[in-house]
Amino acid sequence: MSIGTSTVKTPTGVLEVRNLETRFHSKLGPVRVVNNISYTIHQAETLGIVGESGCGKSVTSLSLMRLIDPPGEISRGQIFFEGKDLLELPESQMEGIRGRDMAMIFQEPMTALNPVLTIGQQIDEQIIRHKKVRRAEAKERAIEVLNRVGIPSPEQRYLSYPHQLSGGMRQRAMIAMALSCHPKFLIADEPTTALDVTIQAQILELIQSIQSQMKMSVQFISHDLGVISSVSDRVMVMYGGQVCEIATTQKLFRHPRHPYTEALIQARPQLGHRVARLRTIDGVVPSPQELPPGCPFQNRCSRVKQECREFNPPLTTPAENHLVACHNPVAG
Amino acid sequence: MNSPLLEVKNLKKTFPVRTGFFLRQTGEVKAVDDVSFVIHPGETLGLVGESGCGKSTLGRSIIRLYEPDSGEVKFQGEDFLAHAGARLRQARRNMQMIFQDPAAALNPRMTVGQILAEPYKVHRLIGSGERQTKVRQLLSTVGLQSSDVNRYPHEFSGGQKQRICIARTLALEPRLIVADEPVSALDVSIQAQILNLLKDLQEKFRLTYLFISHDLSVIAHVCDRVAVMYLGKIVELATRDELFANPKHPYTKALIQAIPRIGDGKLVIKKSLSGEVPSPLAPPKGCAFHPRCPQKMDRCSRDIPILAAAPGIPNEHQCSCWLLDKEVPK
Numbered sequence: 030m031s032i033g034t035s036t037v038k039t040p041t042g043v044l045e046v047r048n049l050e051t052r053f054h055s056k057l058g059p060v061r062v063v064n065n066i067s068y069t070i071h072q073a074e075t076l077g078i079v080g081e082s083g084c085g086k087s088v089t090s091l092s093l094m095r096l097i098d099p100p101g102e103i104s105r106g107q108i109f110f111e112g113k114d115l116l117e118l119p120e121s122q123m124e125g126i127r128g129r130d131m132a133m134i135f136q137e138p139m140t141a142l143n144p145v146l147t148i149g150q151q152i153d154e155q156i157i158r159h160k161k162v163r164r165a166e167a168k169e170r171a172i173e174v175l176n177r178v179g180i181p182s183p184e185q186r187y188l189s190y191p192h193q194l195s196g197g198m199r200q201r202a203m204i205a206m207a208l209s210c211h212p213k214f215l216i217a218d219e220p221t222t223a224l225d226v227t228i229q230a231q232i233l234e235l236i237q238s239i240q241s242q243m244k245m246s247v248q249f250i251s252h253d254l255g256v257i258s259s260v261s262d263r264v265m266v267m268y269g270g271q272v273c274e275i276a277t278t279q280k281l282f283r284h285p286r287h288p289y290t291e292a293l294i295q296a297r298p299q300l301g302h303r304v305a306r307l308r309t310i311d312g313v314v315p316s317p318q319e320l321p322p323g324c325p326f327q328n329r330c331s332r333v334k335q336e337c338r339e340f341n342p343p344l345t346t347p348a349e350n351h352l353v354a355c356h357n358p359v360a361g
Numbered sequence: 362m363n364s365p366l367l368e369v370k371n372l373k374k375t376f377p378v379r380t381g382f383f384l385r386q387t388g389e390v391k392a393v394d395d396v397s398f399v400i401h402p403g404e405t406l407g408l409v410g411e412s413g414c415g416k417s418t419l420g421r422s423i424i425r426l427y428e429p430d431s432g433e434v435k436f437q438g439e440d441f442l443a444h445a446g447a448r449l450r451q452a453r454r455n456m457q458m459i460f461q462d463p464a465a466a467l468n469p470r471m472t473v474g475q476i477l478a479e480p481y482k483v484h485r486l487i488g489s490g491e492r493q494t495k496v497r498q499l500l501s502t503v504g505l506q507s508s509d510v511n512r513y514p515h516e517f518s519g520g521q522k523q524r525i526c527i528a529r530t531l532a533l534e535p536r537l538i539v540a541d542e543p544v545s546a547l548d549v550s551i552q553a554q555i556l557n558l559l560k561d562l563q564e565k566f567r568l569t570y571l572f573i574s575h576d577l578s579v580i581a582h583v584c585d586r587v588a589v590m591y592l593g594k595i596v597e598l599a600t601r602d603e604l605f606a607n608p609k610h611p612y613t614k615a616l617i618q619a620i621p622r623i624g625d626g627k628l629v630i631k632k633s634l635s636g637e638v639p640s641p642l643a644p645p646k647g648c649a650f651h652p653r654c655p656q657k658m659d660r661c662s663r664d665i666p667i668l669a670a671a672p673g674i675p676n677e678h679q680c681s682c683w684l685l686d687k688e689v690p691k
Binding site for chain 2: 195197226237252253258259260279292296298300301306307314
């Protein structure tokens, strides 16, 4: 079965992405950064997206929020959110969804927060816009949500500017902002990459507990396999703007089928699993302009065949709940 | 037992804090506070801790990129802090540094050939003809092409830039390399290449590394012994196997527990520590870790524990925690 040419009419899950393609126009012509990807996220589920820099994971997220500005454009595909195709909506309706039903947390809270507004003003703005309440009530709600994300003395922090908070507290403030309107779907784009491990554990715990209370669906992006493994129900591996593999977390890490997934897992030093030498993947991550025809991973792959140089492999289903795009997959 | 290559004793480095219009000194940050350890020839000592704990300052103070305030640094038995002028420059040939961000560590207006010839020029070692041969050798040692000499740093990927930095440190055939987060800015697949390269070079040239990282998984992979830092002090120091199998300090335990592992699927995540690293401007009294410590006692907020080999623990395992006193009845 090929998902790429799926003919299923009714969208399933909270979010369903079908054949999404996002391009950026450059002097050298259009560059496909996200190339024909399809996936589904169910209610209260966390889908982890993992890949190296430049694989298209952040552009995928920005496409879902319709935050791609020229010279970029979403050139093909459908994004069903609660049954509606977001790409068909007028911008005014999209503004009503963004921030209310779908929210996003970014990697670097210092650049995502406005430095000249207090934390309180930034949260209020969102609540007033989406919930149409008075300023006093918005303030009450903002303080409540700051309290909920574990910020001590929220009344004072409500009046603080972003630079007055530590990195961990800023990330909590950004989570508070994302959660202020009780979204059904949260995109977390490397939310802990800039943080220390002990603070990372606190933030991951927070996202997880809020998710289970609110039955929220989460798309969690990270380059860290350990983080992805501990937070995700299912994992999607991306390379060169395409999906390599999607499976439940346990299956993906125990029995990876795509050579890239396998190599990525073995390239990472793991505690309690000592090896003399780490597995390496030759070469470098190719930039989207220089992707070869056929499979994007062919030049770095240890299992490459003639076929891989000619045809881009479609996603196939070697086992239940497991999708792989490879002509010569690793034995399961 | 052979004599240590590097001996650091009671090293301190503080930075003044200046505020106000006249920039008067209003306080100080004890970035490195009374740190002592040794590194033996050919070994890798890991230095791990969260941001702001002073691990980079320690690395830089040892090779005198910062001048330490007090303490001793002995290199091959000689007092390195006493050197000046030509003696200092000569001594520095033995110690080199690899930085976290290779893009910032390479001059964008110099070709790779010029960058790699620079150490020979500065130390007036060999003539320009021989330099070119050396530069080509260095490139092949770190897995780059000799045709790369005329290219500029921006033409290389992050991993290749880090290879160029490593080649530059090797130029003077140093004994000790201080590697400050050498793989943190790189992708996972590239990290593995660089970590393997550092291991190969260590065997080939019998190098000694002080390896600074915040990533315990990387530290566990490359290091023979590990020192854990918290707010300017070493709180635990042990051989790798001992530290990971038998951590003694509550902070080390929490750090190890907080590492997300590749496991059997989604977990219920438990935070290992509440609170954050306190500001080094106003470190807590007593043990600096006590406000976050799950096992704190009355004594911890009063007395500063010292790093010592606790009784009952194998040699080479030092820890600074009052809990260890309780283990042996007095």
